[in-house]
Amino acid sequence: MKHYGNSEPRLQTTPIASQTKGHEVVEFAKQIGMPLLPWQENVILESSKIKEDGSFQHKTNLIIAARQNGKTHLLRMRILAGLYLWDEKLQVATAQNRDLSLETFRQVVEVVDNFDWLRRKVKHITRANGREEIEIKGTGCRYKIIAPTAGAARGLSSDVVYLDEVRQHKNFDAYSALAYTMQARPNSQGFFISNAGDHQSVVLNNLRQRALEKIEKDTQDDINFMEWSAAPHRKLNDIEGWKEANPALGRTIDISAIKARMSDPTEVFMTECLSMWVTTMNSPWALGSWNSCMQPILELKPDRPTWLGLEISPERTSWALTGTQVLDDGSIAVGLMECVESEYAIDDLIIAGRVSEWAKHYNAEAIVANRFSGDSVVAKLRQAGINAEVIKGSDYYQACDATLSAMSGGRLAHSNQPDLTASVNSCIKKANESGAWYIMRRQQSTAAISMVLAVFKAEQYGIRGANQDIVVA
Secondary structure, three states: OOOOOOOOOOEEOOOOOOOEOHHHHHHHHHHOOOOOOHHHHHHHHHHOEEOOOOOEOOOEEEEEOOOOOOHHHHHHHHHHHHHHOOOOOEEEEEEOOHHHHHHHHHHHHHHHHHOHHHHOOEEEEEOOOOOOEEEEOOOOOEEEEOOOOOHHHOOOOOOEEEEEOHHHOOOOHHHHHHHHHOOOOOOOEEEEEEOOOOOOOHHHHHHHHHHHHHHHHOOOOOEEEEEOOOOOOOOOOOHHHHHHHOOOEOOOEOHHHHHHHHHOOHHHHHHHHOOOOOOOOOOOOOOOHHHHOEOOOOOOOOOOOOEEEEEEOOOOOEEEEEEEEEOOOOOEEEEEEEEEEOOOOOOHHHHHHHHHHHHHHHOOOEEEEEOOOOHHHHHHHHHOOOOEEEEOHHHHHHHHHHHHHHHHOOOEEEOOOHHHHHHHHOOOEEEOOOOOEEEOOOHHHHHHHHHHHHHHHHHHHHOOOOOOOEEEO
């Protein structure tokens, strides 16, 4: 039985009911004998949808799929469309590894060189190292490669920007520089292409979060997001997951090629072949342990004794609150109650006020926070008659280790709350000189650390040292 990859993405922003210029690209690819695969057609048709005035619906296009599925060919056809079909004056491309953008450039040049009717329209092709460029006669349309630095983009005004292997960008320098080259162009587009990343893939994660918020909250965002990736619950050998992440499977990728990669390190196979997000190699959690702990949704009820964990990021631009309750069977239910992020430092009075409301609603037994960032809020809660405290360093180490033990031992379950899951996956392990370890306090880890604090209080006072299951609601 032959298996074919899914032509439709597993995750996607809502397709817009609108006309598209993409059919021109599909026909162009057929004319030169290099037709698009079904999944590539879907990307081109959606990304090329236009408004009534003829401008593109989507200024930003984020496309995610596993390696070797034809992302380069997709870009090649879109670049040629800009040069020969749509008279886009300047297209620029870059990647963190220059060889990637250079390979795409060479493939575009190869197509041009193979067809007289394309080559005759070329004014010049510059192949000199660092100056790679194609320019078309008459229209002056250009496609060029630039370095992935802020300085390389200075002075340019681009109609289309291509940023390949976005997962490799660990800061916003190249992205920001490229994005601003499109500011002065009335009908510009950005294409951001990648497979899955990790917590350090800040550009990719930021774009993906934008897209997920558009899906979940229907935000007014022009982003077009199409992701081919294995669902989080898929096992590594689940062929359905292979089909979800590899739309070219059965067409240009043989299933035996994926099977051969299963001997690779697990995190490599997950990232490259399944396009699944993996935690950093410095993660405190055993690989896959968080996903394996997913259970049905649990509800924290106000009539049960409740302990709260409060974490405020060192920058004070985010804070999170979780609650824990000991259930009838002795297990501990934990639920993320509130997770707030801001561009600016958040006033302690605002945090204390919100925490106070939750504490009163659940008649909380106690609230625990980390020292330094939590001192001021804890003092205000005490003034309001609420039992609140800060955790000392040795207890924080114990809290982190206890959560790790529960997760690794399968005694922890969660309902996959998006904010909590993202935070757990971003945690970084740090050891001190004595060998004790803890979760580094970063804004991305705020929700996870609040969970750790809440679990610690429930274990300390709720189950009084008994060996009980921990269930995360």
